[in-house]
Amino acid sequence: MTTIIKLDEILSISKEIDAISAMEEGFIKYSNGQTVVPPVAELLFENPPGDVHIKYGYIKKDDFYCIKIASGFYDNTKLGIASSQGMMLLFSQKTGQPTAILLDDGYLTDIRTAAAGALAAKYFAPKNISAIGIIGTGGQAKLQLEYLQKNTPCKTVWVWGRSAEKAQKYKDDLGTNFEVHIAKNPAEVAKNCNLIVTTTPSEKALLFAKDIKPGTHITAVGSDTLDKQELDSEILKKADLVISDSIPQSKSRGEIFQATKAKAIVDEKVVELGTAIQDSSLQRTTENQISVVDLTGVAVQDIMITQSVYKAYIQNKN
């Protein structure tokens, strides 16, 4: 029997599970070569414009293999429908039988991305966080702050977004638990914060090296394509630690790709996340260092979050 897990159940279970530990385990297995993740399959549409990405893979000697279907149909917003759609599928790695279908509408991708951000902060952010800076005001901007609270319960937040109205809404939505300041520009976020998360689809740098204070950690979440960029490449040059979630992916997308292309850094400067979290000598050694973690999104995250939700669902039923 294939288990069907609906969105409302996924929303509820996602609050129970330890997604950050799941990401930690996944990134370690990925960097240790224990995963099989073939190239992403793609299907494109012209009218209306849309793209579908099929990501699939497994952790060796595990119970399941996973297929994620994620689409973006950008005219959907005109119809009042979310542009992101999709589902996660789990199959037995022993027999190929379908185990579970998670009708998550893309939500678990948001969760695993936020949990990876929290994992990055856990290992690379300075011990004392004066204020958290958030660049961007969308759904991921909210989730990143929510997941950071699990290890980094700082309540002072500086937010910047292109739309003043959306920045105000971000502040309002957070309510009275947080002290939220709306920054006039990204530089003002950098001036006031030593833990910054960038979450926009910008194709031009928003933060610059001169703005970044010693002792700052930055997690770059937004850039996951050839064209997107939130950090000026000089930031990666200035940084003491530059971490990639996937070194192979950083050769073709994200901040590290941009900085390497601009010859601001060389390949040897970059350490993979799953390697760095296993070796404290590859982590922050003084509070004054600048660290950058570039997250482009790795299929092992999808495998881990889907398994975690499925296992919690089954445990709840029993």
Added chain:
Amino acid sequence: MTTIIKLDEILSISKEIDAISAMEEGFIKYSNGQTVVPPVAELLFENPPGDVHIKYGYIKKDDFYCIKIASGFYDNTKLGIASSQGMMLLFSQKTGQPTAILLDDGYLTDIRTAAAGALAAKYFAPKNISAIGIIGTGGQAKLQLEYLQKNTPCKTVWVWGRSAEKAQKYKDDLGTNFEVHIAKNPAEVAKNCNLIVTTTPSEKALLFAKDIKPGTHITAVGSDTLDKQELDSEILKKADLVISDSIPQSKSRGEIFQATKAKAIVDEKVVELGTAIQDSSLQRTTENQISVVDLTGVAVQDIMITQSVYKAYIQNKN
């Protein structure tokens, strides 16, 4: 709301729908360039051995896009589980929203293959069928005969299989509606039949040119890889008509691939199924001609069968 259609419902609906007409429409659209079908995605397993193929695509200006997940885990039989597993997914081509999940365990692939065989016979077999020859005794050997009956209701059957026991079971399962002869070898099938369907995973030719009588039609269903072959290449040389379900696929798999590699035929001899069924001058013009249709399996068949079952399911509900 995503519609979930279970195997028992699929089995029942598959008997109601006109799968042969669905294949006809699909092959015409495919040959006319109205489909988008990217390369197949593949995931391999070592222990136990298994392979997963993800086929996906759409017909332009249609309502849906389709993803088929099909796996073969060949140790499953030791566990009493079918080696083929899988499901079919339908999504809106306008918004990406999931429309339906068909938990077919690979069954619809069998149906669409049998329906394509019946379509081939409809257009290329001689008018008067003296006897139907079936090479192979498995599930597809049964389905091919069942679907042939819709246009070619000949009740005299010659069957050959490597296992005498399985050939006897094939005969017994068909019951008294058919006059079934068990052939001593494939040549005896060819001697007695003018419509032959080959359904085995053989990697060596089973039928040879000297055995094939004038006025015979052969549909080759078994060979769908680089290595499989059921027809000696001289048969394709001798044939008046050589039809491929997909000319691009015939460059790397199936009987036409083997015959071209052996220099028995040239590319120019081959006509695509969807082209040939639109133009009677590309079909049999005399009863004495020999015709071969090579079916390697095309994603448009998956798209068509999945849509047909879904539409019938919805119509039944209303």
